[in-house]
Amino acid sequence: MLAFAERSDTGRKRPHNEDRVAADPPRGIAVLADGMGGHKGGEIASALAVETVTRELANRLPAVGTESPDDEAYAPESLLARDVVNEANTIVYETARTQPQYEGMGTTLVVALFYDDRLTLAHVGDSRAYRLRNGRLEQLTRDHTLMQELIDRGFYTPEEARASLNRNIVTRALGIEESVNADLQEEIALPGDLYLLCSDGLNDMVDDETIRLTLDKFGDNLEAAADGLIEEANGNGGQDNVSVVLARVLQPFPGRRSWFRRFVDWFQ
Secondary structure (H helix, E strand, O other): OEEEEEEEEOOOOOOOOOEEEEEEHHHOEEEEEEEEOHHHHHHHHHHHHHHHHHHHHHHHHHHOOOOOOOOOOOOHHHHHHHHHHHHHHHHHHHHHHHOHHHOOOEEOEEEEEEEOOEEEEEEEOOOEEEEEEOOEEEEOOOOOEHHHHHHHOOOOOHHHHHOOOOOOOEOOOEOOOOOOOOEEEEEEOOOOOEEEEEOHHHHOOOOHHHHHHHHHHHOOOHHHHHHHHHHHHHHOOOOOOEEEEEEEEOOOOOOOOOHHHHHHHHOO
16 A cells, blocks of 8 residues: 655765665655764664664554544654654663763654554654655655744745755754654645655755656656665765655555544544
8 A cells, every 4th residue: 555665875975874764664654864973973873763763663553542642633643653753862862971972963853654544744853754746746844954944034045045055954853952842744645645755965965846857757666766866866966875765655545443534434
């Protein structure tokens, strides 16, 4: 019902790769992280975050109840995603605090969880999630960066921001503080939708229109599309590590009479 492809590349300028990606198609999980904090720190932070999130989601998803959640603003799966991101933050933070060689390390994080014909996104930092639907590419996440705040206040246009040397100063990251506030959002996932998670090594090197054209060009061949995106980034200079996870919705995947499904059925 879902098809995935994942790629991570060092790029053309960096000596090592601080990105980490993972996908678990049977459980509908995709995770991407872009580490920061030096040669070892960034690699460790992103690895800890991705491994913690994928492991805890896989272990705990089967126990997610079918009753309405306590926090009715979100589905139980979304609340679980928020919890495991918080757990990952604690692990990265405590590792940095207790091991001097990793002091100051952190990571961005974007998590996609597919369930019951829906998608939950949880993200921290400037790694992004996009959706291609009916030929239209839309950025679903909002960057946690100083530049995005300046754009929101009208000091820069998005076009001016792309040329700024300060566009990648993040205002929120996993593992920097004792707690973190991950953005949560829920979307309806439709057959034919194509979702892209990426590190800034892609969107800094490749504009949104080229991303859209590349995804359109390769159609349903997700492996070729992922390779094509990496090649575009490297062809434009490859200034940073570049990572992508693609997820295609092949057909509906309704849950087993979840509270959301019962709610929808009540109105039909």
